[in-house]
Amino acid sequence: MTLLEVVIVEDNQKVSRTHQAFVEKVEGFEVTGIANTIGEARLLLNTLEPDLILLDIYFPESNGIEFLRELRASHHSTDVILITAAREVEMLHSALQGGAFDYMIKPVFFERFQESLTNYRNYKKQMATAGTLTQEEADRLFRKSAPAVSMGGDDVPKGIDSVTLKSILAVFENEDNKAMSATEMGQVIGVSRTTARKYLEYLISEGLLTIHLDYGTKGRPERKYRLEKSEAGGTI
Structure with missing residues (x-):
């Protein structure tokens, strides 16, 4: 089975190692590069063609949303999953506009991480085998390519934030x-x-x-x- 290639773009090296360990636990994926700055990410993408980028938003010198827009403006086909501490609705809106596959808010449990990558793997498989589509198939694929946001808070009791x-x-x-x-x-x-x-x-x-x-x-x-x-x- 051909593995889906992943590049991690995260300024916290400990978190990037955790991301890498999580990716390696999900069947069908391999990490082919890690960048701790947006500049390093640009250099990596000069030589690598990953299927997926796991991207943070906040960097000292730049912004992950701006990098996402940059990728789309250059017609780069790599998909992006945002994993970030950013909870602002404006950030989610920007992620939607940029075509992010998913949006996860830190801290993320492995089960949620695994769900995201599994959905992406299934999406890629279906996209690779699809010829013409029925409306039902189009609906299913389109929903899988829209960010599923994990923000928490819906099932916590009153008085707990x-x-x-x-x-x-x-x-x-x-x-x-x-x-x-x-x-x-x-x-x-x-x-x-x-x-x-x-x-x-x-x-x-x-x-x-x-x-x-x-x-x-x-x-x-x-x-x-x-x-x-x-x-x-x-x-x-």
Whole structure:
């Protein structure tokens, strides 16, 4: 089976390595290049012809949306999936205008990442075998080429903010899943200990975190939280 070639464009090297590991876990794909700047991406595309680019939006020297527009203006046929922290509706609108295949908001669990690449693989297979189309086939293919946005927040209870949840999960990911107390988490994300503990306990109830007691040297034991083992390394 011919593998679909992927180029990763992401300024955070740790995140780009996570992207690469995720891609390698999905059947039918291989990473052929990694760029940490838009300039590096341009150079890569002078020699590579990837099927798919996994593209961040925010870069110190440029913008992923502008790069997407640049690709389309030059009639480059490479497809693009945006994986970004950008939550603004304007960014999504720009992604739609630029013909992005999908739009995922960080942190992204592997299951969502796998779903996106699987949809893309099926889309490429159908496009390669399609001759003339019925309306039903056209509808199916067109829907698969329109971004499916994963923003979260639709199924969280009242009083729980999905942005704060994602921030907490991102902290564990960026800190290599170091166990943290509610006080420590609150200091990192800029909320009170009480608020941080509310969110951490909610994530416990959802099976995303585990807890252990740190007895230290004196006083009451402190509750420490970390990602559930099955989730560790599973978000972007």
